[in-house]
Amino acid sequence: MSSVPTPYPRDTIIHGLGRGVINTICLMGDLFLFGWEMVGWMITRLPPRSNLWLCMYHIGIQSIPVILITGGFIGMVLAVQSYDQFKLMHMENQIGAVISISLVEELGPVLAAIMLAGRVGTSMSAELGTMRVTEQIDALRALGADPVHYLVVPRFLSCCLLIPLLTVIADAVGILGGWFFSTQVLGVDSFYYWHYSKNFVFAYDVLGGIFKSFFFGAAISLISCHRGFHCGAGAEGVGKAATEAFVYSFIVIMFLDFMLGVTIVNFYHFMQSVYPGVIR
């Protein structure tokens, strides 16, 4: 070993904090450059169709069972938790409204995204991480293929296109789950369930949720592929990459949910003040 200086000669809490901040900034910068390279490829050359279909199958079709289960149980849990409160106010027939609005605006997109970060994101980062560890990513370069174009672009496109669709499925199944539990177990009248659902949920709410899920899909794919590409050596490195993919995706989903939620609400108020009644 040559005379390379020790990287961190002092190791206090302040130094540790500083390192954490620098590492976070470096990570964000690296993620941005990674995303930029991917966007460059998307503009110049789309991936082979067969590759895209395969990714869509893995990300979209194979996620349907988990989305059905998640959506159904969210709807039923919402019914259980809301019923007593509504009954105290003799408003139990309006339970459909709270279930539907909660699902399409917030819980459907966020919980579907979190489930998919777990199922799809960790799988992508582990797969790409394994490819890195076993030199398959180097082999792609050696054979004249760009790994970002070949591996990341189809995953990104699949997530951006299919996670909103999966969110719609989660919303629909959640509302059905809520209806099933409310009417069959809690004794709510089916007519009122659908009546209040229809009267309180507007197209803007549904589209707002789908709009958010598009960003969640983009974040999940980008973060997961980035972690896979920068995975450490061996099985431990792959495991760490998968864990980081989920944790970072979760944090970013929460952050995006807040930011997009504020944006959507403010945009609604702005449009209502300028063009009253246009957005519903």
Next chain:
Amino acid sequence: MNEPNSSEKYVIELQNISRQFGTQEVLRDISFGVRRGETLVIIGESGCGKSVTMKLIMNLLQPSQGDIQWSGRSISDRSTRELHRDRLRIGYLFQGAALFDSLSVYENVAFGLKQNTKLKKAEIDQIVVERLREVGLSDSISQKKPAQLSGGMKKRVGLARALAMTPEVMLYDEPTTGLDPVMTDVINELILQTRASRPVTSIVVTHDMSTVKKVADRIIMLYPLTRLKPDESQIVFEGTAEEAFQSSSPRVHQFVYGEAGDRIREMAEAA
């Protein structure tokens, strides 16, 4: 690498190359070249930077310092498009074969052709079958996935994949590691056969002395920087296989004859 200057001395040349990973220096100021048609074998202990050297040559890694030339022209002078085009003229057999898990044997061998040529499917099929036969595999395995193959078969499919693009330079990164003696000799024979059947320049990284004896025209030996003094050269030997076996240098002698010497004590002291 059909550059205008065909009278260049070396097909591949490394000039004063250093490479660091974070704070760890792996290569320090190494220089060597490979002549057209020659088979250069790089030997050395694990961790001395052999595989890193191969990745630097392939431009899969960039040097921290120094310059690498392909056919007398620096890699850094090439545009991205030129780099991409010229890299296809180098075939790379990876240490673990690095076959794509999700693709079949056929798709692995055909990958480079599909990505970089406009050949018709029938033409690609023919090349794939020829390359598989060349490495002693029948096309009946072409629909198998890499997970269904033995270690030796994986290496041979990796070699067929690298040869499919008709490279002018072949890089073999530890081609016989993990193989039984018979399969080791099969791979050694395939390296010789590849060189005999086409005008290919080869660089082989190995610590298997049977491979060295069989395929090397010239050898260089790298030594781990951790065990060198700051002013010592990392290339501790350059010559033929016979010269390596007759070398009076204790470092070379210890490696080529596989002697532990004081290594256990040294490692314990280092730990």
